[in-house]
Amino acid sequence: MKGACAVKRDKTETQNQKQNDKQQENQTPPRPLIPSVDKSVDFIKESLGNSSDLVVRRFMINKSPCAVLYIDGMVNKETIQNFIMEALMLEMPPKRASVRRLYEMIKDASLPIGELSELDNYEDLFKRLLSGETIFLLDREEKSLAASTRGWRDRGVQETTSESVIRGPKEAFTETLRTNTSLLRRKIKDSKLRIDAKSIGKMTNTDVAVVYLEGTAQDSVVKEVHKRLDQIDIDSILESGYLEEYIQDAQYSPFPTVYYSEKPDAIAAGILEGRVAIITDGTPDVLLCPALFVNFFHSSEDYYQRADIGTLIRILRLICFNIALFMPSLYIAFTTFHPEMIPSQLLVSLAAQREGVPFPAFVEALIMELTFEILREAGVRLPKPVGSAVSIVGALVLGNSAVQAGLVSPAMVIVVAITAISSFVVPSYNMAIPIRIIRFIFMVLGATFGLFGIILGLIAMVFHLTSLKSFGVPYMSPFAPFVPKDQKDVLLRLPHWGLFSRPSSFVKENEKRTSPSSKEN
Incomplete structure (x- = not known):
């Protein structure tokens, strides 16, 4: 029986390896940037079908042609005007500087932007440009600069509509990934909170963040989450439900094996227990895994009442x-x-x-x-x-x-x-x-x-x-297998001073949450 399982495992690994090799063969190498502003701008316009929302601003720096490109409606125009255009056009570098020296001075000293990155191929350029960043091109330079100027409108943090509570926080996640990560940062002010970024979807390039507490979440679970997300090969991710179907266990079971919520306090509580959250840009529903059967009958309000x-x-x-x-x-x-x-x-x-x-x-x-x-x-x-x-x-x-x-x-x-x-x-x-x-x-x-x-x-x-x-x-833990020390927060909920350890189903290290003697009689 063990031999048959080993053969089956080897066969599965071989198939996965062949699939990965085939994907690598089908991937074309990234196209390097053209060291000419005119030709590069023409190529970008042609690739985007001469889209009307592409804004191109050409100008000269020390008689060197350059251009700034961004997508209208996805950027903060005040940031571009005050921190990019004004810095490049008014603060002139020395006239005798070479093109390379000019590029280095613009990158290191001229642009007062917090998030600035270098690009050397058009695949990364299109990804950054269509994500709301501003691209700077300099003639005769093989690299370009991408400045973070995202500034599209969102609906802001509002009250949750699907998980109403009597007592507790009313705020809910939004469709903006960075807003959602900041809501979790407000709840968990710990340096061990990790936010790993990914991009999934060949056409949508949807930003996905994997959030967990290092040292609390099991390394095997974190690696498994990353592995399942990395194996997703699809052209579009429009909502977290796409990811849920790809990463869930027991695809044909009616019972869900991935939990989701739009309440930051519920997701933060799960992360503190040792679980892993998956935030998808464009949706307020955040995934949480692993998920047990009893978790679907718990509410964040259970911990705010007596x-x-x-x-x-x-x-x-x-x-x-x-x-x-x-x-x-x-x-x-x-x-x-x-x-x-x-x-x-x-x-x-x-x-x-x-x-x-x-x-x-x-x-x-x-x-x-x-x-x-x-x-x-x-x-x-x-x-x-x-x-x-x-x-x-x-x-x-x-x-x-x-x-x-x-x-x-x-x-x-x-x-x-x-x-x-x-x-x-x-x-x-x-x-x-x-x-x-x-x-x-x-x-x-x-x-x-x-x-x-x-x-x-x-x-x-x-x-x-x-x-x-x-x-x-x-899935039925801590009932099957039965874990006596985890029964304090399943059917019954002990007072907070009695919840002195995290569920052992999720963590193997750092189980201690509070001292059993912290409640003085």
Whole structure:
């Protein structure tokens, strides 16, 4: 068995090596810059299709032609005017300086820009130019300068719309990567916070940042994150969901193995636990990995309330998770196969309600569940003032009309309503989606095999969950495998002075968070 695994591993490594070699063969070498301002500007214009938003300003420095290029709308024009054009055109260098000497003086002494870099090929030039930087070209010089002058408009830091809280920070990430990294810097003022930059997407060149705490996050997890990101070969990355599909474990599992949030405090808390965050430019949703099953039932607000209140809310979420997952299937199984398990008075009431319903319980539940899913999606897609009204009025009118028309029983409306409300209690949206999918599977099992089918489905689901891993960490940890010292922040939440160690699932070193004796009695 070990020999077969080794052969399979060697075969996979060989295929990956061949794929990497093929990618390297297909990569053309970067084209060097033309040491002529006129020819270089013409080539840039032609490559960009003579785009109207490309601004080219030509001028002379000591009778040497030069040019400044930038993309209108992506730069701060005041920065270009005050710190580039004014510095180059008014502060003249010595007249007898050679071209090379002139270039060195401009690079080292003339441009008061904080971020300045040298370029020697057109691939890097286009990448910087289309990212909002300003390019400086000097005639008869084989290198160019790129000055950071990004200045496009963004919506600023606003209140989160998808993860509302009663107590705690209201700020949310934005679509600008540097704004998001600064929000994390404000939360974690530690010199060990690492922000590794990447560019993914052959056409979009999307900026991606990998954020973690050195010495706290496991080196193996950090390397695995970098490895999976580096293996992505795609032309465009427009949102973090692109990256999630590429780097997640168990591609065909309905359960998410990568956590995401738009709240800086939630991501900062994950980084402090030893996890790795992935920020994608252009989206406010930041990925966090590894992700465990229990993490999707935790909210940042759990740590801002008292420990007893936070514990009560967590238990309530798990109860609602089970209600949202099993209640329709249990109703179908009890009314169809196991009526003896229902109290006599309730059974008589249910039988009287279902007397005029022409469909079996499964079809009845399927109609109501599909109707509610349609209303839910319609409410999300419609404008906010209209969406909430459509959802409420639609549910009331359709539910009442369906009962009066004899299509469904009042008890079924109650079951579907309680199921829907319970699904909204789960704080993570990407965990609520698997609940909606698996609920229909349990409904089929309950209608086919009764309570035995539901139990078999539950066993299969537990087996599947225990087989999952997220970046090498068991998905059901710290339940399976059971880690006693990590139970202090899973179902229960001890007071902050009791959370003296980080979860051992994420860290192997620097586990100590606070001293157990820091709370004086």
